Amino acid sequence: MEPTQSALIVPIPEAEPAVAGLRDRLDAAAAWGIPAHITVLYPFLPPAQLTPSVLAALRLVAAGVPRFFLTLDRVAWFTDRVLWLAPDPAEPFRELTHRIATRFPQAPPYEGVFDEVVPHLTVGHDHPKPELDAAAEQVRAHLPIRARVTALRLVAGVPQPGDSWHTLTDFPLG
Numbered sequence: 001m002e003p004t005q006s007a008l009i010v011p012i013p014e015a016e017p018a019v020a021g022l023r024d025r026l027d028a029a030a031a032w033g034i035p036a037h038i039t040v041l042y043p044f045l046p047p048a049q050l051t052p053s054v055l056a057a058l059r060l061v062a063a064g065v066p067r068f069f070l071t072l073d074r075v076a077w078f079t080d081r082v083l084w085l086a087p088d089p090a091e092p093f094r095e096l097t098h099r100i101a102t103r104f105p106q107a108p109p110y111e112g113v114f115d116e117v118v119p120h121l122t123v124g125h126d127h128p129k130p131e132l133d134a135a136a137e138q139v140r141a142h143l144p145i146r147a148r149v150t151a152l153r154l155v156a157g158v159p160q161p162g163d164s165w166h167t168l169t170d171f172p173l174g
Contacts, residue, residue, distance in 0.1 A: 001164055003156035006044040008058070008100060009037040010093065010149055012121055015072060015085070018142030019123050022135045026083070026124025033163035038087055038121050040096045040152060044107050047156045054104075055154075055169065061099045062152040062171035068092050072121060073144035075136045083132045084120035085139070093119035096152060149173065 015036040023030035045054065070092075072085040087093065097109055097117050109117045124135050151172050157165030 001158050001162075003047040003164070003166075004158050005042075006047050006050060006154060006156040006168070007034075007042040008040040008044050008096075009034070009042075009153050009155060010040060010096075010151070011035045011037045011153055012070075012072070012145075012147050012149075014147040015121060015145050018139050018145055019085075019121070022123050022139060026127050026132065026135055027122050028125075028159075028161075029122065029165075031161040031163075032157055032159060033165040034155065034157075036121060037153075038093055038119050040093060041100050041104075041107060041109050043111065044100075044154070045104065050154070050156070050168065057103055058100070058152070058154065059171050061096070061103060063174045064099065065092055065096055065173050067148065067150045067173045069146065069148050071144045071146050075123075075140055075143070076120065078118075080129050080132070082125040083123045083136055083139075085123060085143075085145070087119050087121065090119040092149065 019036050070087045072087055074086040076084050076086045123139055124132050151170040153170050154168045155165050156168055
């Protein structure tokens with residue numbers, strides 16, 4: 001199936017041992033084939049608009065943000081519907097989101113639904129609270145998770161089960 005959406009993410013492979021099984025059950029994006037990650041901008045441009053000049057602009061934005069280390073050391077919630085891990089520091093993610101959204105105002109983060117973008121690694125969402133609470137306890141046992149962030153990833157796919165999302169390219173951070 002031809003991709004209909006794209007996104008900019010930072011994969012966090014170091015988190016996979018702690019969250020992969022939980023995400024498989026509790027996060028729809030895992031069924032789409034998207035790895036454990038922190039979203040920088042979703043949705044981004046439709047795949048047909050990902051021209052060489054767009055890719056060049058993204059490469060420049062990524063190069064302007066230094067590589068960094070992060071720690072996922074805290075379980076957090078958006079209401080009682082979304083369980084997530086908080087990255088520390090969060091500022092480099094905010095900076096990437098801000099720079100890309102400024103360069104591509106036609107692609108506001110989360111379609112402009114939220115006033116503030118909170119960097120996070122989703123563990124699960126839209127499941128019964130007791131199930132998410134159990135997942136929170138399970139993932140807490142694996143914290144802290146440390147990772148080195150070296151690149152921004154452009155992915156594209158269809159928001160439905162079936163491992164439809166795939167990597168288009170990675171953009172090295174500065």
